Amino acid sequence: MSDVKKFMFVNRKAPYGTIYALESLEVVLITAAFDQDVSLVFMDDGVFQMKKGQQTKGIEIKNFSPAYRALDGYDVEKLYVDKESMDARGLTEDDLLVDVTVLSRAEMGALMDEQDVILSF
Amino acid sequence: MSSIEVGGRSYETDEEGYLIDLSEWNPEVGNYLAQTESVEMTDQHWEVVNFLREYFEEYQIAPAVRVLTKAIGKKLGADKGTSEYLYGLFPYGPGKQACKIAGLPKPTGCV
Amino acid sequence: MLHIINRSPLSDIALESCLNTAVGGDVLLIEDAVYAATAGNAFEGKLRAAMGRFKISVLRPDLEARGMADRLIEGATFVDYAGFVELVAANKTCQSWL
Numbered sequence: 001m002s003d004v005k006k007f008m009f010v011n012r013k014a015p016y017g018t019i020y021a022l023e024s025l026e027v028v029l030i031t032a033a034f035d036q037d038v039s040l041v042f043m044d045d046g047v048f049q050m051k052k053g054q055q056t057k058g059i060e061i062k063n064f065s066p067a068y069r070a071l072d073g074y075d076v077e078k079l080y081v082d083k084e085s086m087d088a089r090g091l092t093e094d095d096l097l098v099d100v101t102v103l104s105r106a107e108m109g110a111l112m113d114e115q116d117v118i119l120s121f
Numbered sequence: 122m123s124s125i126e127v128g129g130r131s132y133e134t135d136e137e138g139y140l141i142d143l144s145e146w147n148p149e150v151g152n153y154l155a156q157t158e159s160v161e162m163t164d165q166h167w168e169v170v171n172f173l174r175e176y177f178e179e180y181q182i183a184p185a186v187r188v189l190t191k192a193i194g195k196k197l198g199a200d201k202g203t204s205e206y207l208y209g210l211f212p213y214g215p216g217k218q219a220c221k222i223a224g225l226p227k228p229t230g231c232v
Numbered sequence: 233m234l235h236i237i238n239r240s241p242l243s244d245i246a247l248e249s250c251l252n253t254a255v256g257g258d259v260l261l262i263e264d265a266v267y268a269a270t271a272g273n274a275f276e277g278k279l280r281a282a283m284g285r286f287k288i289s290v291l292r293p294d295l296e297a298r299g300m301a302d303r304l305i306e307g308a309t310f311v312d313y314a315g316f317v318e319l320v321a322a323n324k325t326c327q328s329w330l
Contacts, residue, residue, distance in 0.1 A: 012249065012330070020330065033185050044249055063181065070180035073188045082253075109255040113233060118327040 005116040007031055008039045011046035013121060015065070016056065021049045022064050024121035029067070032074040039115070040071075041108065042100070043082035046121075047089060050081065050096040068097050082108055127153045139221050143177070146224030154222045158213065162222075166210050168197060173223040183228040186216045234323035235286075238263040238330075241275040246329040248278065254327075256285040260311070260319055266295040270303040283307045291316060 009028055013020040031038055042050055049065070056063040071079070079100040086092065086102070093102060103111065112118060123138070124131050127150050133141040138157055140146060151170060155162045162170075172193060176184055184192065186204070194202015201207075204215075211218040216228045235254055241247040247268055250259065259282075261268055268275050269290045279288065288308040295301045295310075304310065311319065320326055 010327070010329075012246070029182070029185065033187060043253070044245060066179060066181045070182055070184070070188075073184065073192055084252075105253050106255075109253045112253070112327070113255050115325060118233075118325060120328050120330045 004035065004037055006037045006039070006114060008041060008112060008115040008118045010041045010043065010112075010118060010120045011049055012044040014045040014048040015054070016059065016061055020121040021046070024119075025064055025067055027119065027121075028071070028076060029074060032071075032076050037078075038076050039078040039080060039111070040076065041080045041082070041111075043085045043108065045085075045089075047081055047085045047091060050098070050100065051091065052095055052097050065097055071098070080108065080111065125150075125153060125157075137221075137227070139226055140224040143224040143226075146174075150224065151222050154224070158211075158218045158221060160211060160218060160222065163210075165201075166219075166222075168201075169193065169207065169210060169215065169219050170223045172196060173219055173225055177223070177225050183216070183220045183225045185228055186214065189215060189219075233257040234319050234326045235259045236326065236328045237261055237265040237268075238328075240264040241268045241278075242273065247275070250327075250329050251278065251282040251286065254286075257287070258289065258319055258323060259286045260289045260291065260316065261308075262291040262294050262316075266290050266298065267300065269305050269308040270295075270300045271305050272303070276305060280305070280307065289315065289319060 009024055011021060011024050015021040028038065028040060050068065054063050054065045079098060080103050081096065081100045083102050083104055123134050123136060125134055132145055132150060135141060152162060160166065176192065190202055190204055190207060193207065207215040220228060233254065234257060235250050237247045237250060237259065239246050247265060267273055268279050269288060289311045290304060290308050292301065292310040292312055295304065
């Protein structure tokens, strides 16, 4: 298909404090239905979206983190996490909900440069 | 906000008839919702509806039709993982109708 | 690529993340991000250090509105709304760092 574009979603906000993370996830799920080349990036506070063990009962907000595990079924397999952001927040790959590719800042920058469309949340 | 009456109990639904609180769901409610969609429930229908409930339990989202089709094929056999099969059971769309019967919200991206 | 930033670097790390991550290209500062390009602000050094890789543009109406138009640092360039559009048109991709 010639009209497949490379879409990158850059997630830089923690979940629940603002609506950005959930909105991004919904747009990703919709975009995935159109058979595009989708990449997800988690950097800065966005890496908190990937944290295992989220329990939202007490704040009465829907826990949407299980949906990241459904992305595989949507053929969204390119998940990238910025190493520096993870380190700065005391997180390691073992803390994350799903398997991701950990990239350095430079690698992340190069990947951004390859995209046709970048949407930031 | 609307509501439906099943077995002497009232259940809240949205304006399109989707159950508000999926924890209230039971097979009787499922049967009632199927009637409102003019779907005659068979074992094959229940298989899909139960699958959707399990999927939602695990991922907290209602799957897109393409994703549902693929996942059904994996779980229930390749012959059932086709849109012909699923649309045969739910003529107005497995996403819309089966999700409604299962007490799930409308799938994201399904307008 | 064009990077658009709209938050002050003194209260939000969007600009810093952008400069640390992106390979280079155009950076357009709008809204509260314009403070980044004013003389004497605490982020000035980091912005200057990035000027080799990035071309820094600042939306003039936003800097004027904040009473800071006389403090634009050397090496950063004013653009007006038409210049904003030209930047978007000249770049293949555009990223708004929210």
